[in-house]
Amino acid sequence: xxxxxxxxxxxxxxxxxxxxxxxxxxxxxGEIQVLNDLGTYIWExxxxxxxxxxxxxxQEHEVSVPDAQxxxxxxxxxxRGSGALADxxx
Amino acid sequence: xxxxxxxxHFSGPLxxxxxxxxxxxxxxxxxxxxxxxxxxxxAARERYSPFLSDEPPLHTAALFDGPEHYLDMAEDGxxxxxxxxxxxxxxxxxxxxxxxxxxxxxxxxxxxxxxYPFSKILTAMENYLRWCVAGLALERxxxxxxxxxxxxxxxAYVFFGHSGAGKSTATALSLEGRGALTLSDDLVLxxxxxxxxxxxxxxxxxxxxxxxxxxxxxxxxxxxxLRQSPEVGTLPLARAAAVxxxxxxxxxxxxxxxxxxxxxxxxxxxxxxxPVRELLFRKDPSFWDVVLDREDSP
Numbered sequence: 117x118x119x120x121x122x123x124x125x126x127x128x129x130x131x132x133x134x135x136x137x138x139x140x141x142x143x144x145x146g147e148i149q150v151l152n153d154l155g156t157y158i159w160e161x162x163x164x165x166x167x168x169x170x171x172x173x174x175q176e177h178e179v180s181v182p183d184a185q186x187x188x189x190x191x192x193x194x195x196r197g198s199g200a201l202a203d204x205x206x
Numbered sequence: 207x208x209x210x211x212x213x214x215h216f217s218g219p220l221x222x223x224x225x226x227x228x229x230x231x232x233x234x235x236x237x238x239x240x241x242x243x244x245x246x247x248x249a250a251r252e253r254y255s256p257f258l259s260d261e262p263p264l265h266t267a268a269l270f271d272g273p274e275h276y277l278d279m280a281e282d283g284x285x286x287x288x289x290x291x292x293x294x295x296x297x298x299x300x301x302x303x304x305x306x307x308x309x310x311x312x313x314x315x316x317x318x319x320x321x322y323p324f325s326k327i328l329t330a331m332e333n334y335l336r337w338c339v340a341g342l343a344l345e346r347x348x349x350x351x352x353x354x355x356x357x358x359x360x361x362a363y364v365f366f367g368h369s370g371a372g373k374s375t376a377t378a379l380s381l382e383g384r385g386a387l388t389l390s391d392d393l394v395l396x397x398x399x400x401x402x403x404x405x406x407x408x409x410x411x412x413x414x415x416x417x418x419x420x421x422x423x424x425x426x427x428x429x430x431x432l433r434q435s436p437e438v439g440t441l442p443l444a445r446a447a448a449v450x451x452x453x454x455x456x457x458x459x460x461x462x463x464x465x466x467x468x469x470x471x472x473x474x475x476x477x478x479x480x481p482v483r484e485l486l487f488r489k490d491p492s493f494w495d496v497v498l499d500r501e502d503s504p
Contacts, residue, residue: 130466134474137446141453141470143462150450 119199122165123192124202140200149198158191159200166192209276213294216306223320223327230335231259233395233406233423235342237335238263246312249324250331255427256416257409261503264342265312267305267334268355269327272317277301284323287333289460298337298462303330305337314338336410340458344468347398347475352455355389355405356380357420361427362405364394364496365485366455371432375489383491387420392459393457394428396476403476428497437488440496448482449473 130141138147138156149192151159154177158169166188171179195201226247227240236259239250246269251258276299280286290297295308303318318330340350353366354373358380365376377391389405392412397404403426407419431443431451443451452473459469476482487493 122342128462130462130470132466132474134446134449134477135444137444139446139450139453139470141462141466143465146454147281150444150446182264196358 120123123195125162126202129200132190142199145199147198149200154187156193158188159163159195164183208278209273210332211276211290211297211299212303213306213308215299216270216299216317217305219419220315220317221320223269223271228254229259229261229263230254230257231261231345232339232408233256233348233397233404234333235339235346235395236263236265237338237342238266238300239269239334241268243320244429246324246331249328251343253328253411254409254416256419256421257407261285263312265314265338267314267316267331267338269331270315270317270442272304274319275301280313286459289337291461291463296341298333300330300333302326303333305330305334306339307338326458332411336393336421336458339408342452343395343397344459344464344472347395347402347472348366349456349469349472350408350458351394351396351452352457353394354391355394355407357387357389358384358494358498360416360424361445362389362394362424363428363430364396364405365432367432368455372434372487376432376487376493377414378467379489379491380494382400384494388414388418389424390414391466393452397423398472399423400477401479402426403479429480430481430497431482433484433486436488437486438488438492438496439486441484441486443482443484445474445477445482448477452477452482 128143128205135154138151138159170185170188174181222241226242227238228251229236229238249500261469277286287300297455298305307314316334318327343349351366353364354377356363374391377388389407391414393410394406395406395408404423405426406423407421459465
């Protein structure tokens with residue numbers, strides 16, 4: 117995984133965690149996104165960066181680091197696609 | 207080209223469209239329209255007939271003459287309705303009208319061209335009423351929900367979902383098959399009262415005649431997200447998913463800050479007070495069996 121600047125949340129997205137699941141409100145688009153447990157963990161800890169996130173997830177969920185890295189990358193891609201991340205961040 | 211609108215558009219010499227006034231009450235929220243011509247007053251009174259009242263208004267909207275054009279049509283043909291926040295207050299603007307609600311005020315202004323056909327002026331008033339009721343409800347711990355509202359044995363059951371989810375179908379089946387009373391087949395007002403929530407009819411135009419709607423506030427006993435299915439049953443919804451689904455069905459609160467700071471906590475409280483379930487239903491009244499089986503006391 118590349119060394120990168122930690123991704124940033126799009127300031128146009130308001131969010132709140134409810135019973136362990138993050139609810140994202142895309143203010144400009146008026147869309148709502150609900151994240152699962154793993155997605156919520158990543159969203160809440162974005163500032164750790166993909167590498168640390170993947171290591172933590174691998175440790176917590178007893179999966180290999182490469183698998184966790186792939187999951188984190190895919191999730192970041194989905195977040196970017198939905199507009200939840202600020203432009204220019206992973 | 208869009209006409210730029212700011213609070214200044216509502217100051218200076220403006221002409222009221224007449225001297226007529228009437229008040230509409232929605233779930234205890236009374237809104238008065240004033241400055242109406244005789245003809246518009248008559249048409250509006252007829253439209254909102256079952257909801258007319260003499261209650262002291264919480265909010266008064268004065269109708270002033272306005273220019274012919276505000277916003278251009280959207281390329282996809284959908285109606286554009288935009289809400290803009292200014293330090294002085296909020297503005298709502300669409301193709302043919304603009305409205306202004308000064309911050310903290312109990313009176314607002316609506317500008318629409320007086321030479322327009324009645325239908326356009328009434329549409330502008332209707333949109334103002336929706337905006338205003340949603341705003342006042344929010345201040346009172348409530349919101350307007352895209353949903354069918356039905357009353358059985360004095361308790362309200364709300365079935366929500368986007369267009370095409372089956373709100374009108376569920377309503378029609380309930381009237382015929384269960385003898386339920388109807389709040390609305392499209393937009394229901396949900397209000398908090400202490401630790402419980404109440405539901406009320408709205409006078410907003412939909413497919414349902416106003417006279418069919420049942421007035422009054424009823425304790426909310428069940429709230430269901432509609433999903434058409436060959437099977438009938440209910441499924442639990444995680445609270446976060448329920449909050450997300452409900453939020454996406456709350457119209458007329460466009461301002462991001464008000465959606466996240468005010469609406470979200472209210473919706474979350476509702477989901478805490480009354481678990482939301484997914485209702486699998488087909489086109490017959492049998493869904494009521496599972497709805498009543500799952501009833502949560504308000």
